[in-house]
Amino acid sequence: MQNPAIQVENIAYSYSNGEPVLHDISFRLNPGERVALMGPTGSGKSTLLENLIGLKQPSKGKIIINDILLEQKTLAEVRRYIGFAFQDAKDQLFMPTILEDVTFGPLNYGVPAPEAKDIARQLLIDFGLEAYAKRSAHELSGGQRRLAALAGILALKPDILILDEPTNGLDPAWRRNLAQILLKLPVKVILVASHDLNWLSRVTERALVISSGRIHLDRDIQSLLKDSETLENLGLPVGW
Numbered sequence: 001m002q003n004p005a006i007q008v009e010n011i012a013y014s015y016s017n018g019e020p021v022l023h024d025i026s027f028r029l030n031p032g033e034r035v036a037l038m039g040p041t042g043s044g045k046s047t048l049l050e051n052l053i054g055l056k057q058p059s060k061g062k063i064i065i066n067d068i069l070l071e072q073k074t075l076a077e078v079r080r081y082i083g084f085a086f087q088d089a090k091d092q093l094f095m096p097t098i099l100e101d102v103t104f105g106p107l108n109y110g111v112p113a114p115e116a117k118d119i120a121r122q123l124l125i126d127f128g129l130e131a132y133a134k135r136s137a138h139e140l141s142g143g144q145r146r147l148a149a150l151a152g153i154l155a156l157k158p159d160i161l162i163l164d165e166p167t168n169g170l171d172p173a174w175r176r177n178l179a180q181i182l183l184k185l186p187v188k189v190i191l192v193a194s195h196d197l198n199w200l201s202r203v204t205e206r207a208l209v210i211s212s213g214r215i216h217l218d219r220d221i222q223s224l225l226k227d228s229e230t231l232e233n234l235g236l237p238v239g240w
């Protein structure tokens, strides 16, 4: 069996002001897996994802990405493998125009400018944003900003894709488009935090459910989706 793409062992995390948010989290994601990270609002999904990409450091335990232990000195190398979409797309867009935002990553990694621009233009077309290429992110709707941020992430051709509530602000047509784009991507692993059960069931196969700072459930998403009682008990009522 191949080594896991993401291996998390007994990590804990507390914000400086108090209660621990993550208690003792362990899981492995193997190459080829598409995984949902579920859990009620405030359960620690974003905190966990930010630990995985080294934006936050766990107080104990370890994280291994593509066989590399995540620590200060490996951070830049590990980040090169991971495309991460923040829950708030505004955190991801900072250039004067979204074309420059999407071009920024490839340029930064040494792709020649004309090629970087071609990659960016194609992604803006894929995400329906070609007419907005010269606008700044704050002149876009929330959903458009999210799509622009996703284009910027995919421009880096990540090996591992980690998305924090990617369907927020998207209409049904774009939720479907995004699912189709993600299903076609040649990435090793996708991990998506979301509450959007129906969408998750089309994009992912396995669900990790976090509750009170622990992984409460690790299960095939299709069977979980049919188990409304379990979902209700986990604070994830179906149909709302």
Ligand SMILES: Nc1ncnc2c1ncn2[C@@H]1O[C@H](COP(=O)(O)OP(=O)(O)O)[C@@H](O)[C@H]1O
Pocket (backbone or CB within 6 Å): 015, 016, 017, 021, 039, 040, 041, 042, 043, 044, 045, 046, 047, 048
């Ligand atoms: N910067 C912060 N300082 C202190 N507590 C925080 C901060 N960010 C989040 N929290 C707390 O950590 C918990 C988990 O938050 P978060 O990871 O954002 O949850 P989720 O993404 O599942 O909604 C919440 O109780 C939240 O109030």
Ligand SMILES: [Mg+2]
Pocket (backbone or CB within 6 Å): 045, 046, 047, 087, 164
């Ligand atoms: Mg969150």
